[in-house]
Amino acid sequence: MNWNDTIISITLPIDVVKYIFLLGIGLSIPIVYRVLDFLWLYFLRPSSVKRYLHGNASYAVVTGATDGIGKATAAELLTRGFNVILHGRNEAKMQRVVDELRAAVRGQEKAEKADIRYFIADAAKSGHDFAKMVAPFKGLHITVVIHNVGGSDLLPQRIDQHTEEYLTSVVNKNAFFSLFLTRALLPQLRRAAHSGPVQVLFVGSLAGDIAPPRVPLYAASKGFLQALTRGLDNDEEFFARPTGVHFTYLVVGAVHSDNHDVPMSPSLTVPTSARFARAVVEAVGCGRRRIAPYYVHAVQSYFVELVGERITDNMSAQEMGGLIKQAVKARGEK
Numbered sequence: 651m652n653w654n655d656t657i658i659s660i661t662l663p664i665d666v667v668k669y670i671f672l673l674g675i676g677l678s679i680p681i682v683y684r685v686l687d688f689l690w691l692y693f694l695r696p697s698s699v700k701r702y703l704h705g706n707a708s709y710a711v712v713t714g715a716t717d718g719i720g721k722a723t724a725a726e727l728l729t730r731g732f733n734v735i736l737h738g739r740n741e742a743k744m745q746r747v748v749d750e751l752r753a754a755v756r757g758q759e760k761a762e763k764a765d766i767r768y769f770i771a772d773a774a775k776s777g778h779d780f781a782k783m784v785a786p787f788k789g790l791h792i793t794v795v796i797h798n799v800g801g802s803d804l805l806p807q808r809i810d811q812h813t814e815e816y817l818t819s820v821v822n823k824n825a826f827f828s829l830f831l832t833r834a835l836l837p838q839l840r841r842a843a844h845s846g847p848v849q850v851l852f853v854g855s856l857a858g859d860i861a862p863p864r865v866p867l868y869a870a871s872k873g874f875l876q877a878l879t880r881g882l883d884n885d886e887e888f889f890a891r892p893t894g895v896h897f898t899y900l901v902v903g904a905v906h907s908d909n910h911d912v913p914m915s916p917s918l919t920v921p922t923s924a925r926f927a928r929a930v931v932e933a934v935g936c937g938r939r940r941i942a943p944y945y946v947h948a949v950q951s952y953f954v955e956l957v958g959e960r961i962t963d964n965m966s967a968q969e970m971g972g973l974i975k976q977a978v979k980a981r982g983e984k
Contacts, residue, residue: 684952691936692945698935703731704846705791707765711835713737713773713828714799716747718907719853722927723796728755730931733765735787737799739772773799773827774819780834791842794934795835795850797828797875802868804912804970804977809866817867824871828852829878836895840886843894849934851898852879856947859901860954862966864974875899876940883939899940900933902926903947912976919946 702708710727714720716738724734728751738744748766755761767787771778800823809817832850839848857865858872879899886893905926906916914920921929921944929943942948954962 688945688948691938691941692948695936697932698937699730699931701847701935702793702849704793705842707733707791708793709733709735709765709787709790710794710796711735711737711787711792712796712798713831714801715768716740716743717909718923719902719905719926719930720796720798721747721751722923723798723930725751725754725924726927726931727794728761728764728766729758731760731764732794733790734767735790735792736766736768737773738768738770741770744768744770771827774823776818776822776826778827778830780830783831784834784838788838790838791845792835792838793842793846793848795832795839796853796930797831797851798853799827800824800853800855800868800871802865804974805864806974806978808864820867821871824868825874825878828875832882839895840893846894847935848895849898850882850895851900851930851933852876853900853902853930856901856903856951856954859951860962860966862970864970880939898933898936898938900930901940901942901947901951903942903944903950905944912973912980919950921946 702710708731710732712720712724712727712734715724715734715736720736724736724747727734734751736744736747738747748768751766752762755764769783769786771783802820802824805812839850842848852875854872854875855869857869858876861869861873876899879897883897886895886897904914904920906914906920906922916922916925926944929945933941933943942951
């Protein structure tokens with residue numbers, strides 16, 4: 651048989667081809683939109699931070715400001731022209747941080763003249779008088795609040811092997827302290843919003859999305875903050891007349907900080923605290939309720955969403971196992 655004389659053709663009706671083509675376009679639209687939105691958000695969007703420098707003197711509140719991300723964020727806000735109100739749990743350490751911030755901005759005219767104030771409270775403890783806590787700052791024009799305080803120890807124990815006191819402290823530090831401080835500040839923030847936008851940001855974690863083993867309360871507390879962000883933003887925007895106060899949840903991956911149980915070396919995926927702080931400040935006024943301020947963390951968040959729970963859970967369990975071993979070794983425990 652001469653195959654050259656045989657023509658085998660498979661043709662589809664023109665309508666079927668057209669529908670397949672249209673289906674392909676339809677399926678590609680969300681992907682193209684997501685890519686364009688990513689490029690706009692992280693590389694093309696003009697900064698909105700200056701919009702929050704309104705009124706006679708704008709203040710930014712930063713909790714957990716004596717180390718790592720919080721300290722670096724305070725420094726970044728000072729260079730942008732904000733006065734700052736810092737929170738920490740140790741007064742001697744806080745005074746050293748204030749001196750360090752003053753030295754860091756020396757020679758920068760606006761930053762050098764900025765007002766730096768602080769308050770002391772252990773976020774892990776219950777029973778704070780939040781109204782009394784914010785009373786010294788009642789007359790200040792606060793336009794930005796960054797709830798950075800939080801964290802969790804890397805421990806090998808399961809939840810039933812911890813005391814109720816310890817579990818309560820984890821929830822207090824990562825959820826309730828930020829909630830009650832926001833509640834105390836809201837009337838003041840609404841007044842400040844009469845002259846311009848006001849932004850409250852809750853520093854979250856990728857752990858809130860993937861819930862790694864051994865840190866279930868930490869992950870749950872971050873999930874709480876994410877839901878709280880949406881609820882509070884809806885409350886201020888839609889229930890009655892908009893107040894001008896907006897809320898954003900920040901998705902955070904690994905960041906280099908010397909105060910971590912297991913410090914990671916800086917890299918593309920693990921930014922320094924200073925680099926990450928710039929991304930946090932740039933997120934102010936981004937118009938999103940949820941954003942990963944650092945673009946690589948945004949890619950990681952998308953990857954977690956893409957691969958599904960089973961693969962993510964297995965990978966996070968392996969990662970946590972290694973981190974806990976390193977933390978235990980660093981503390982000299984058995």
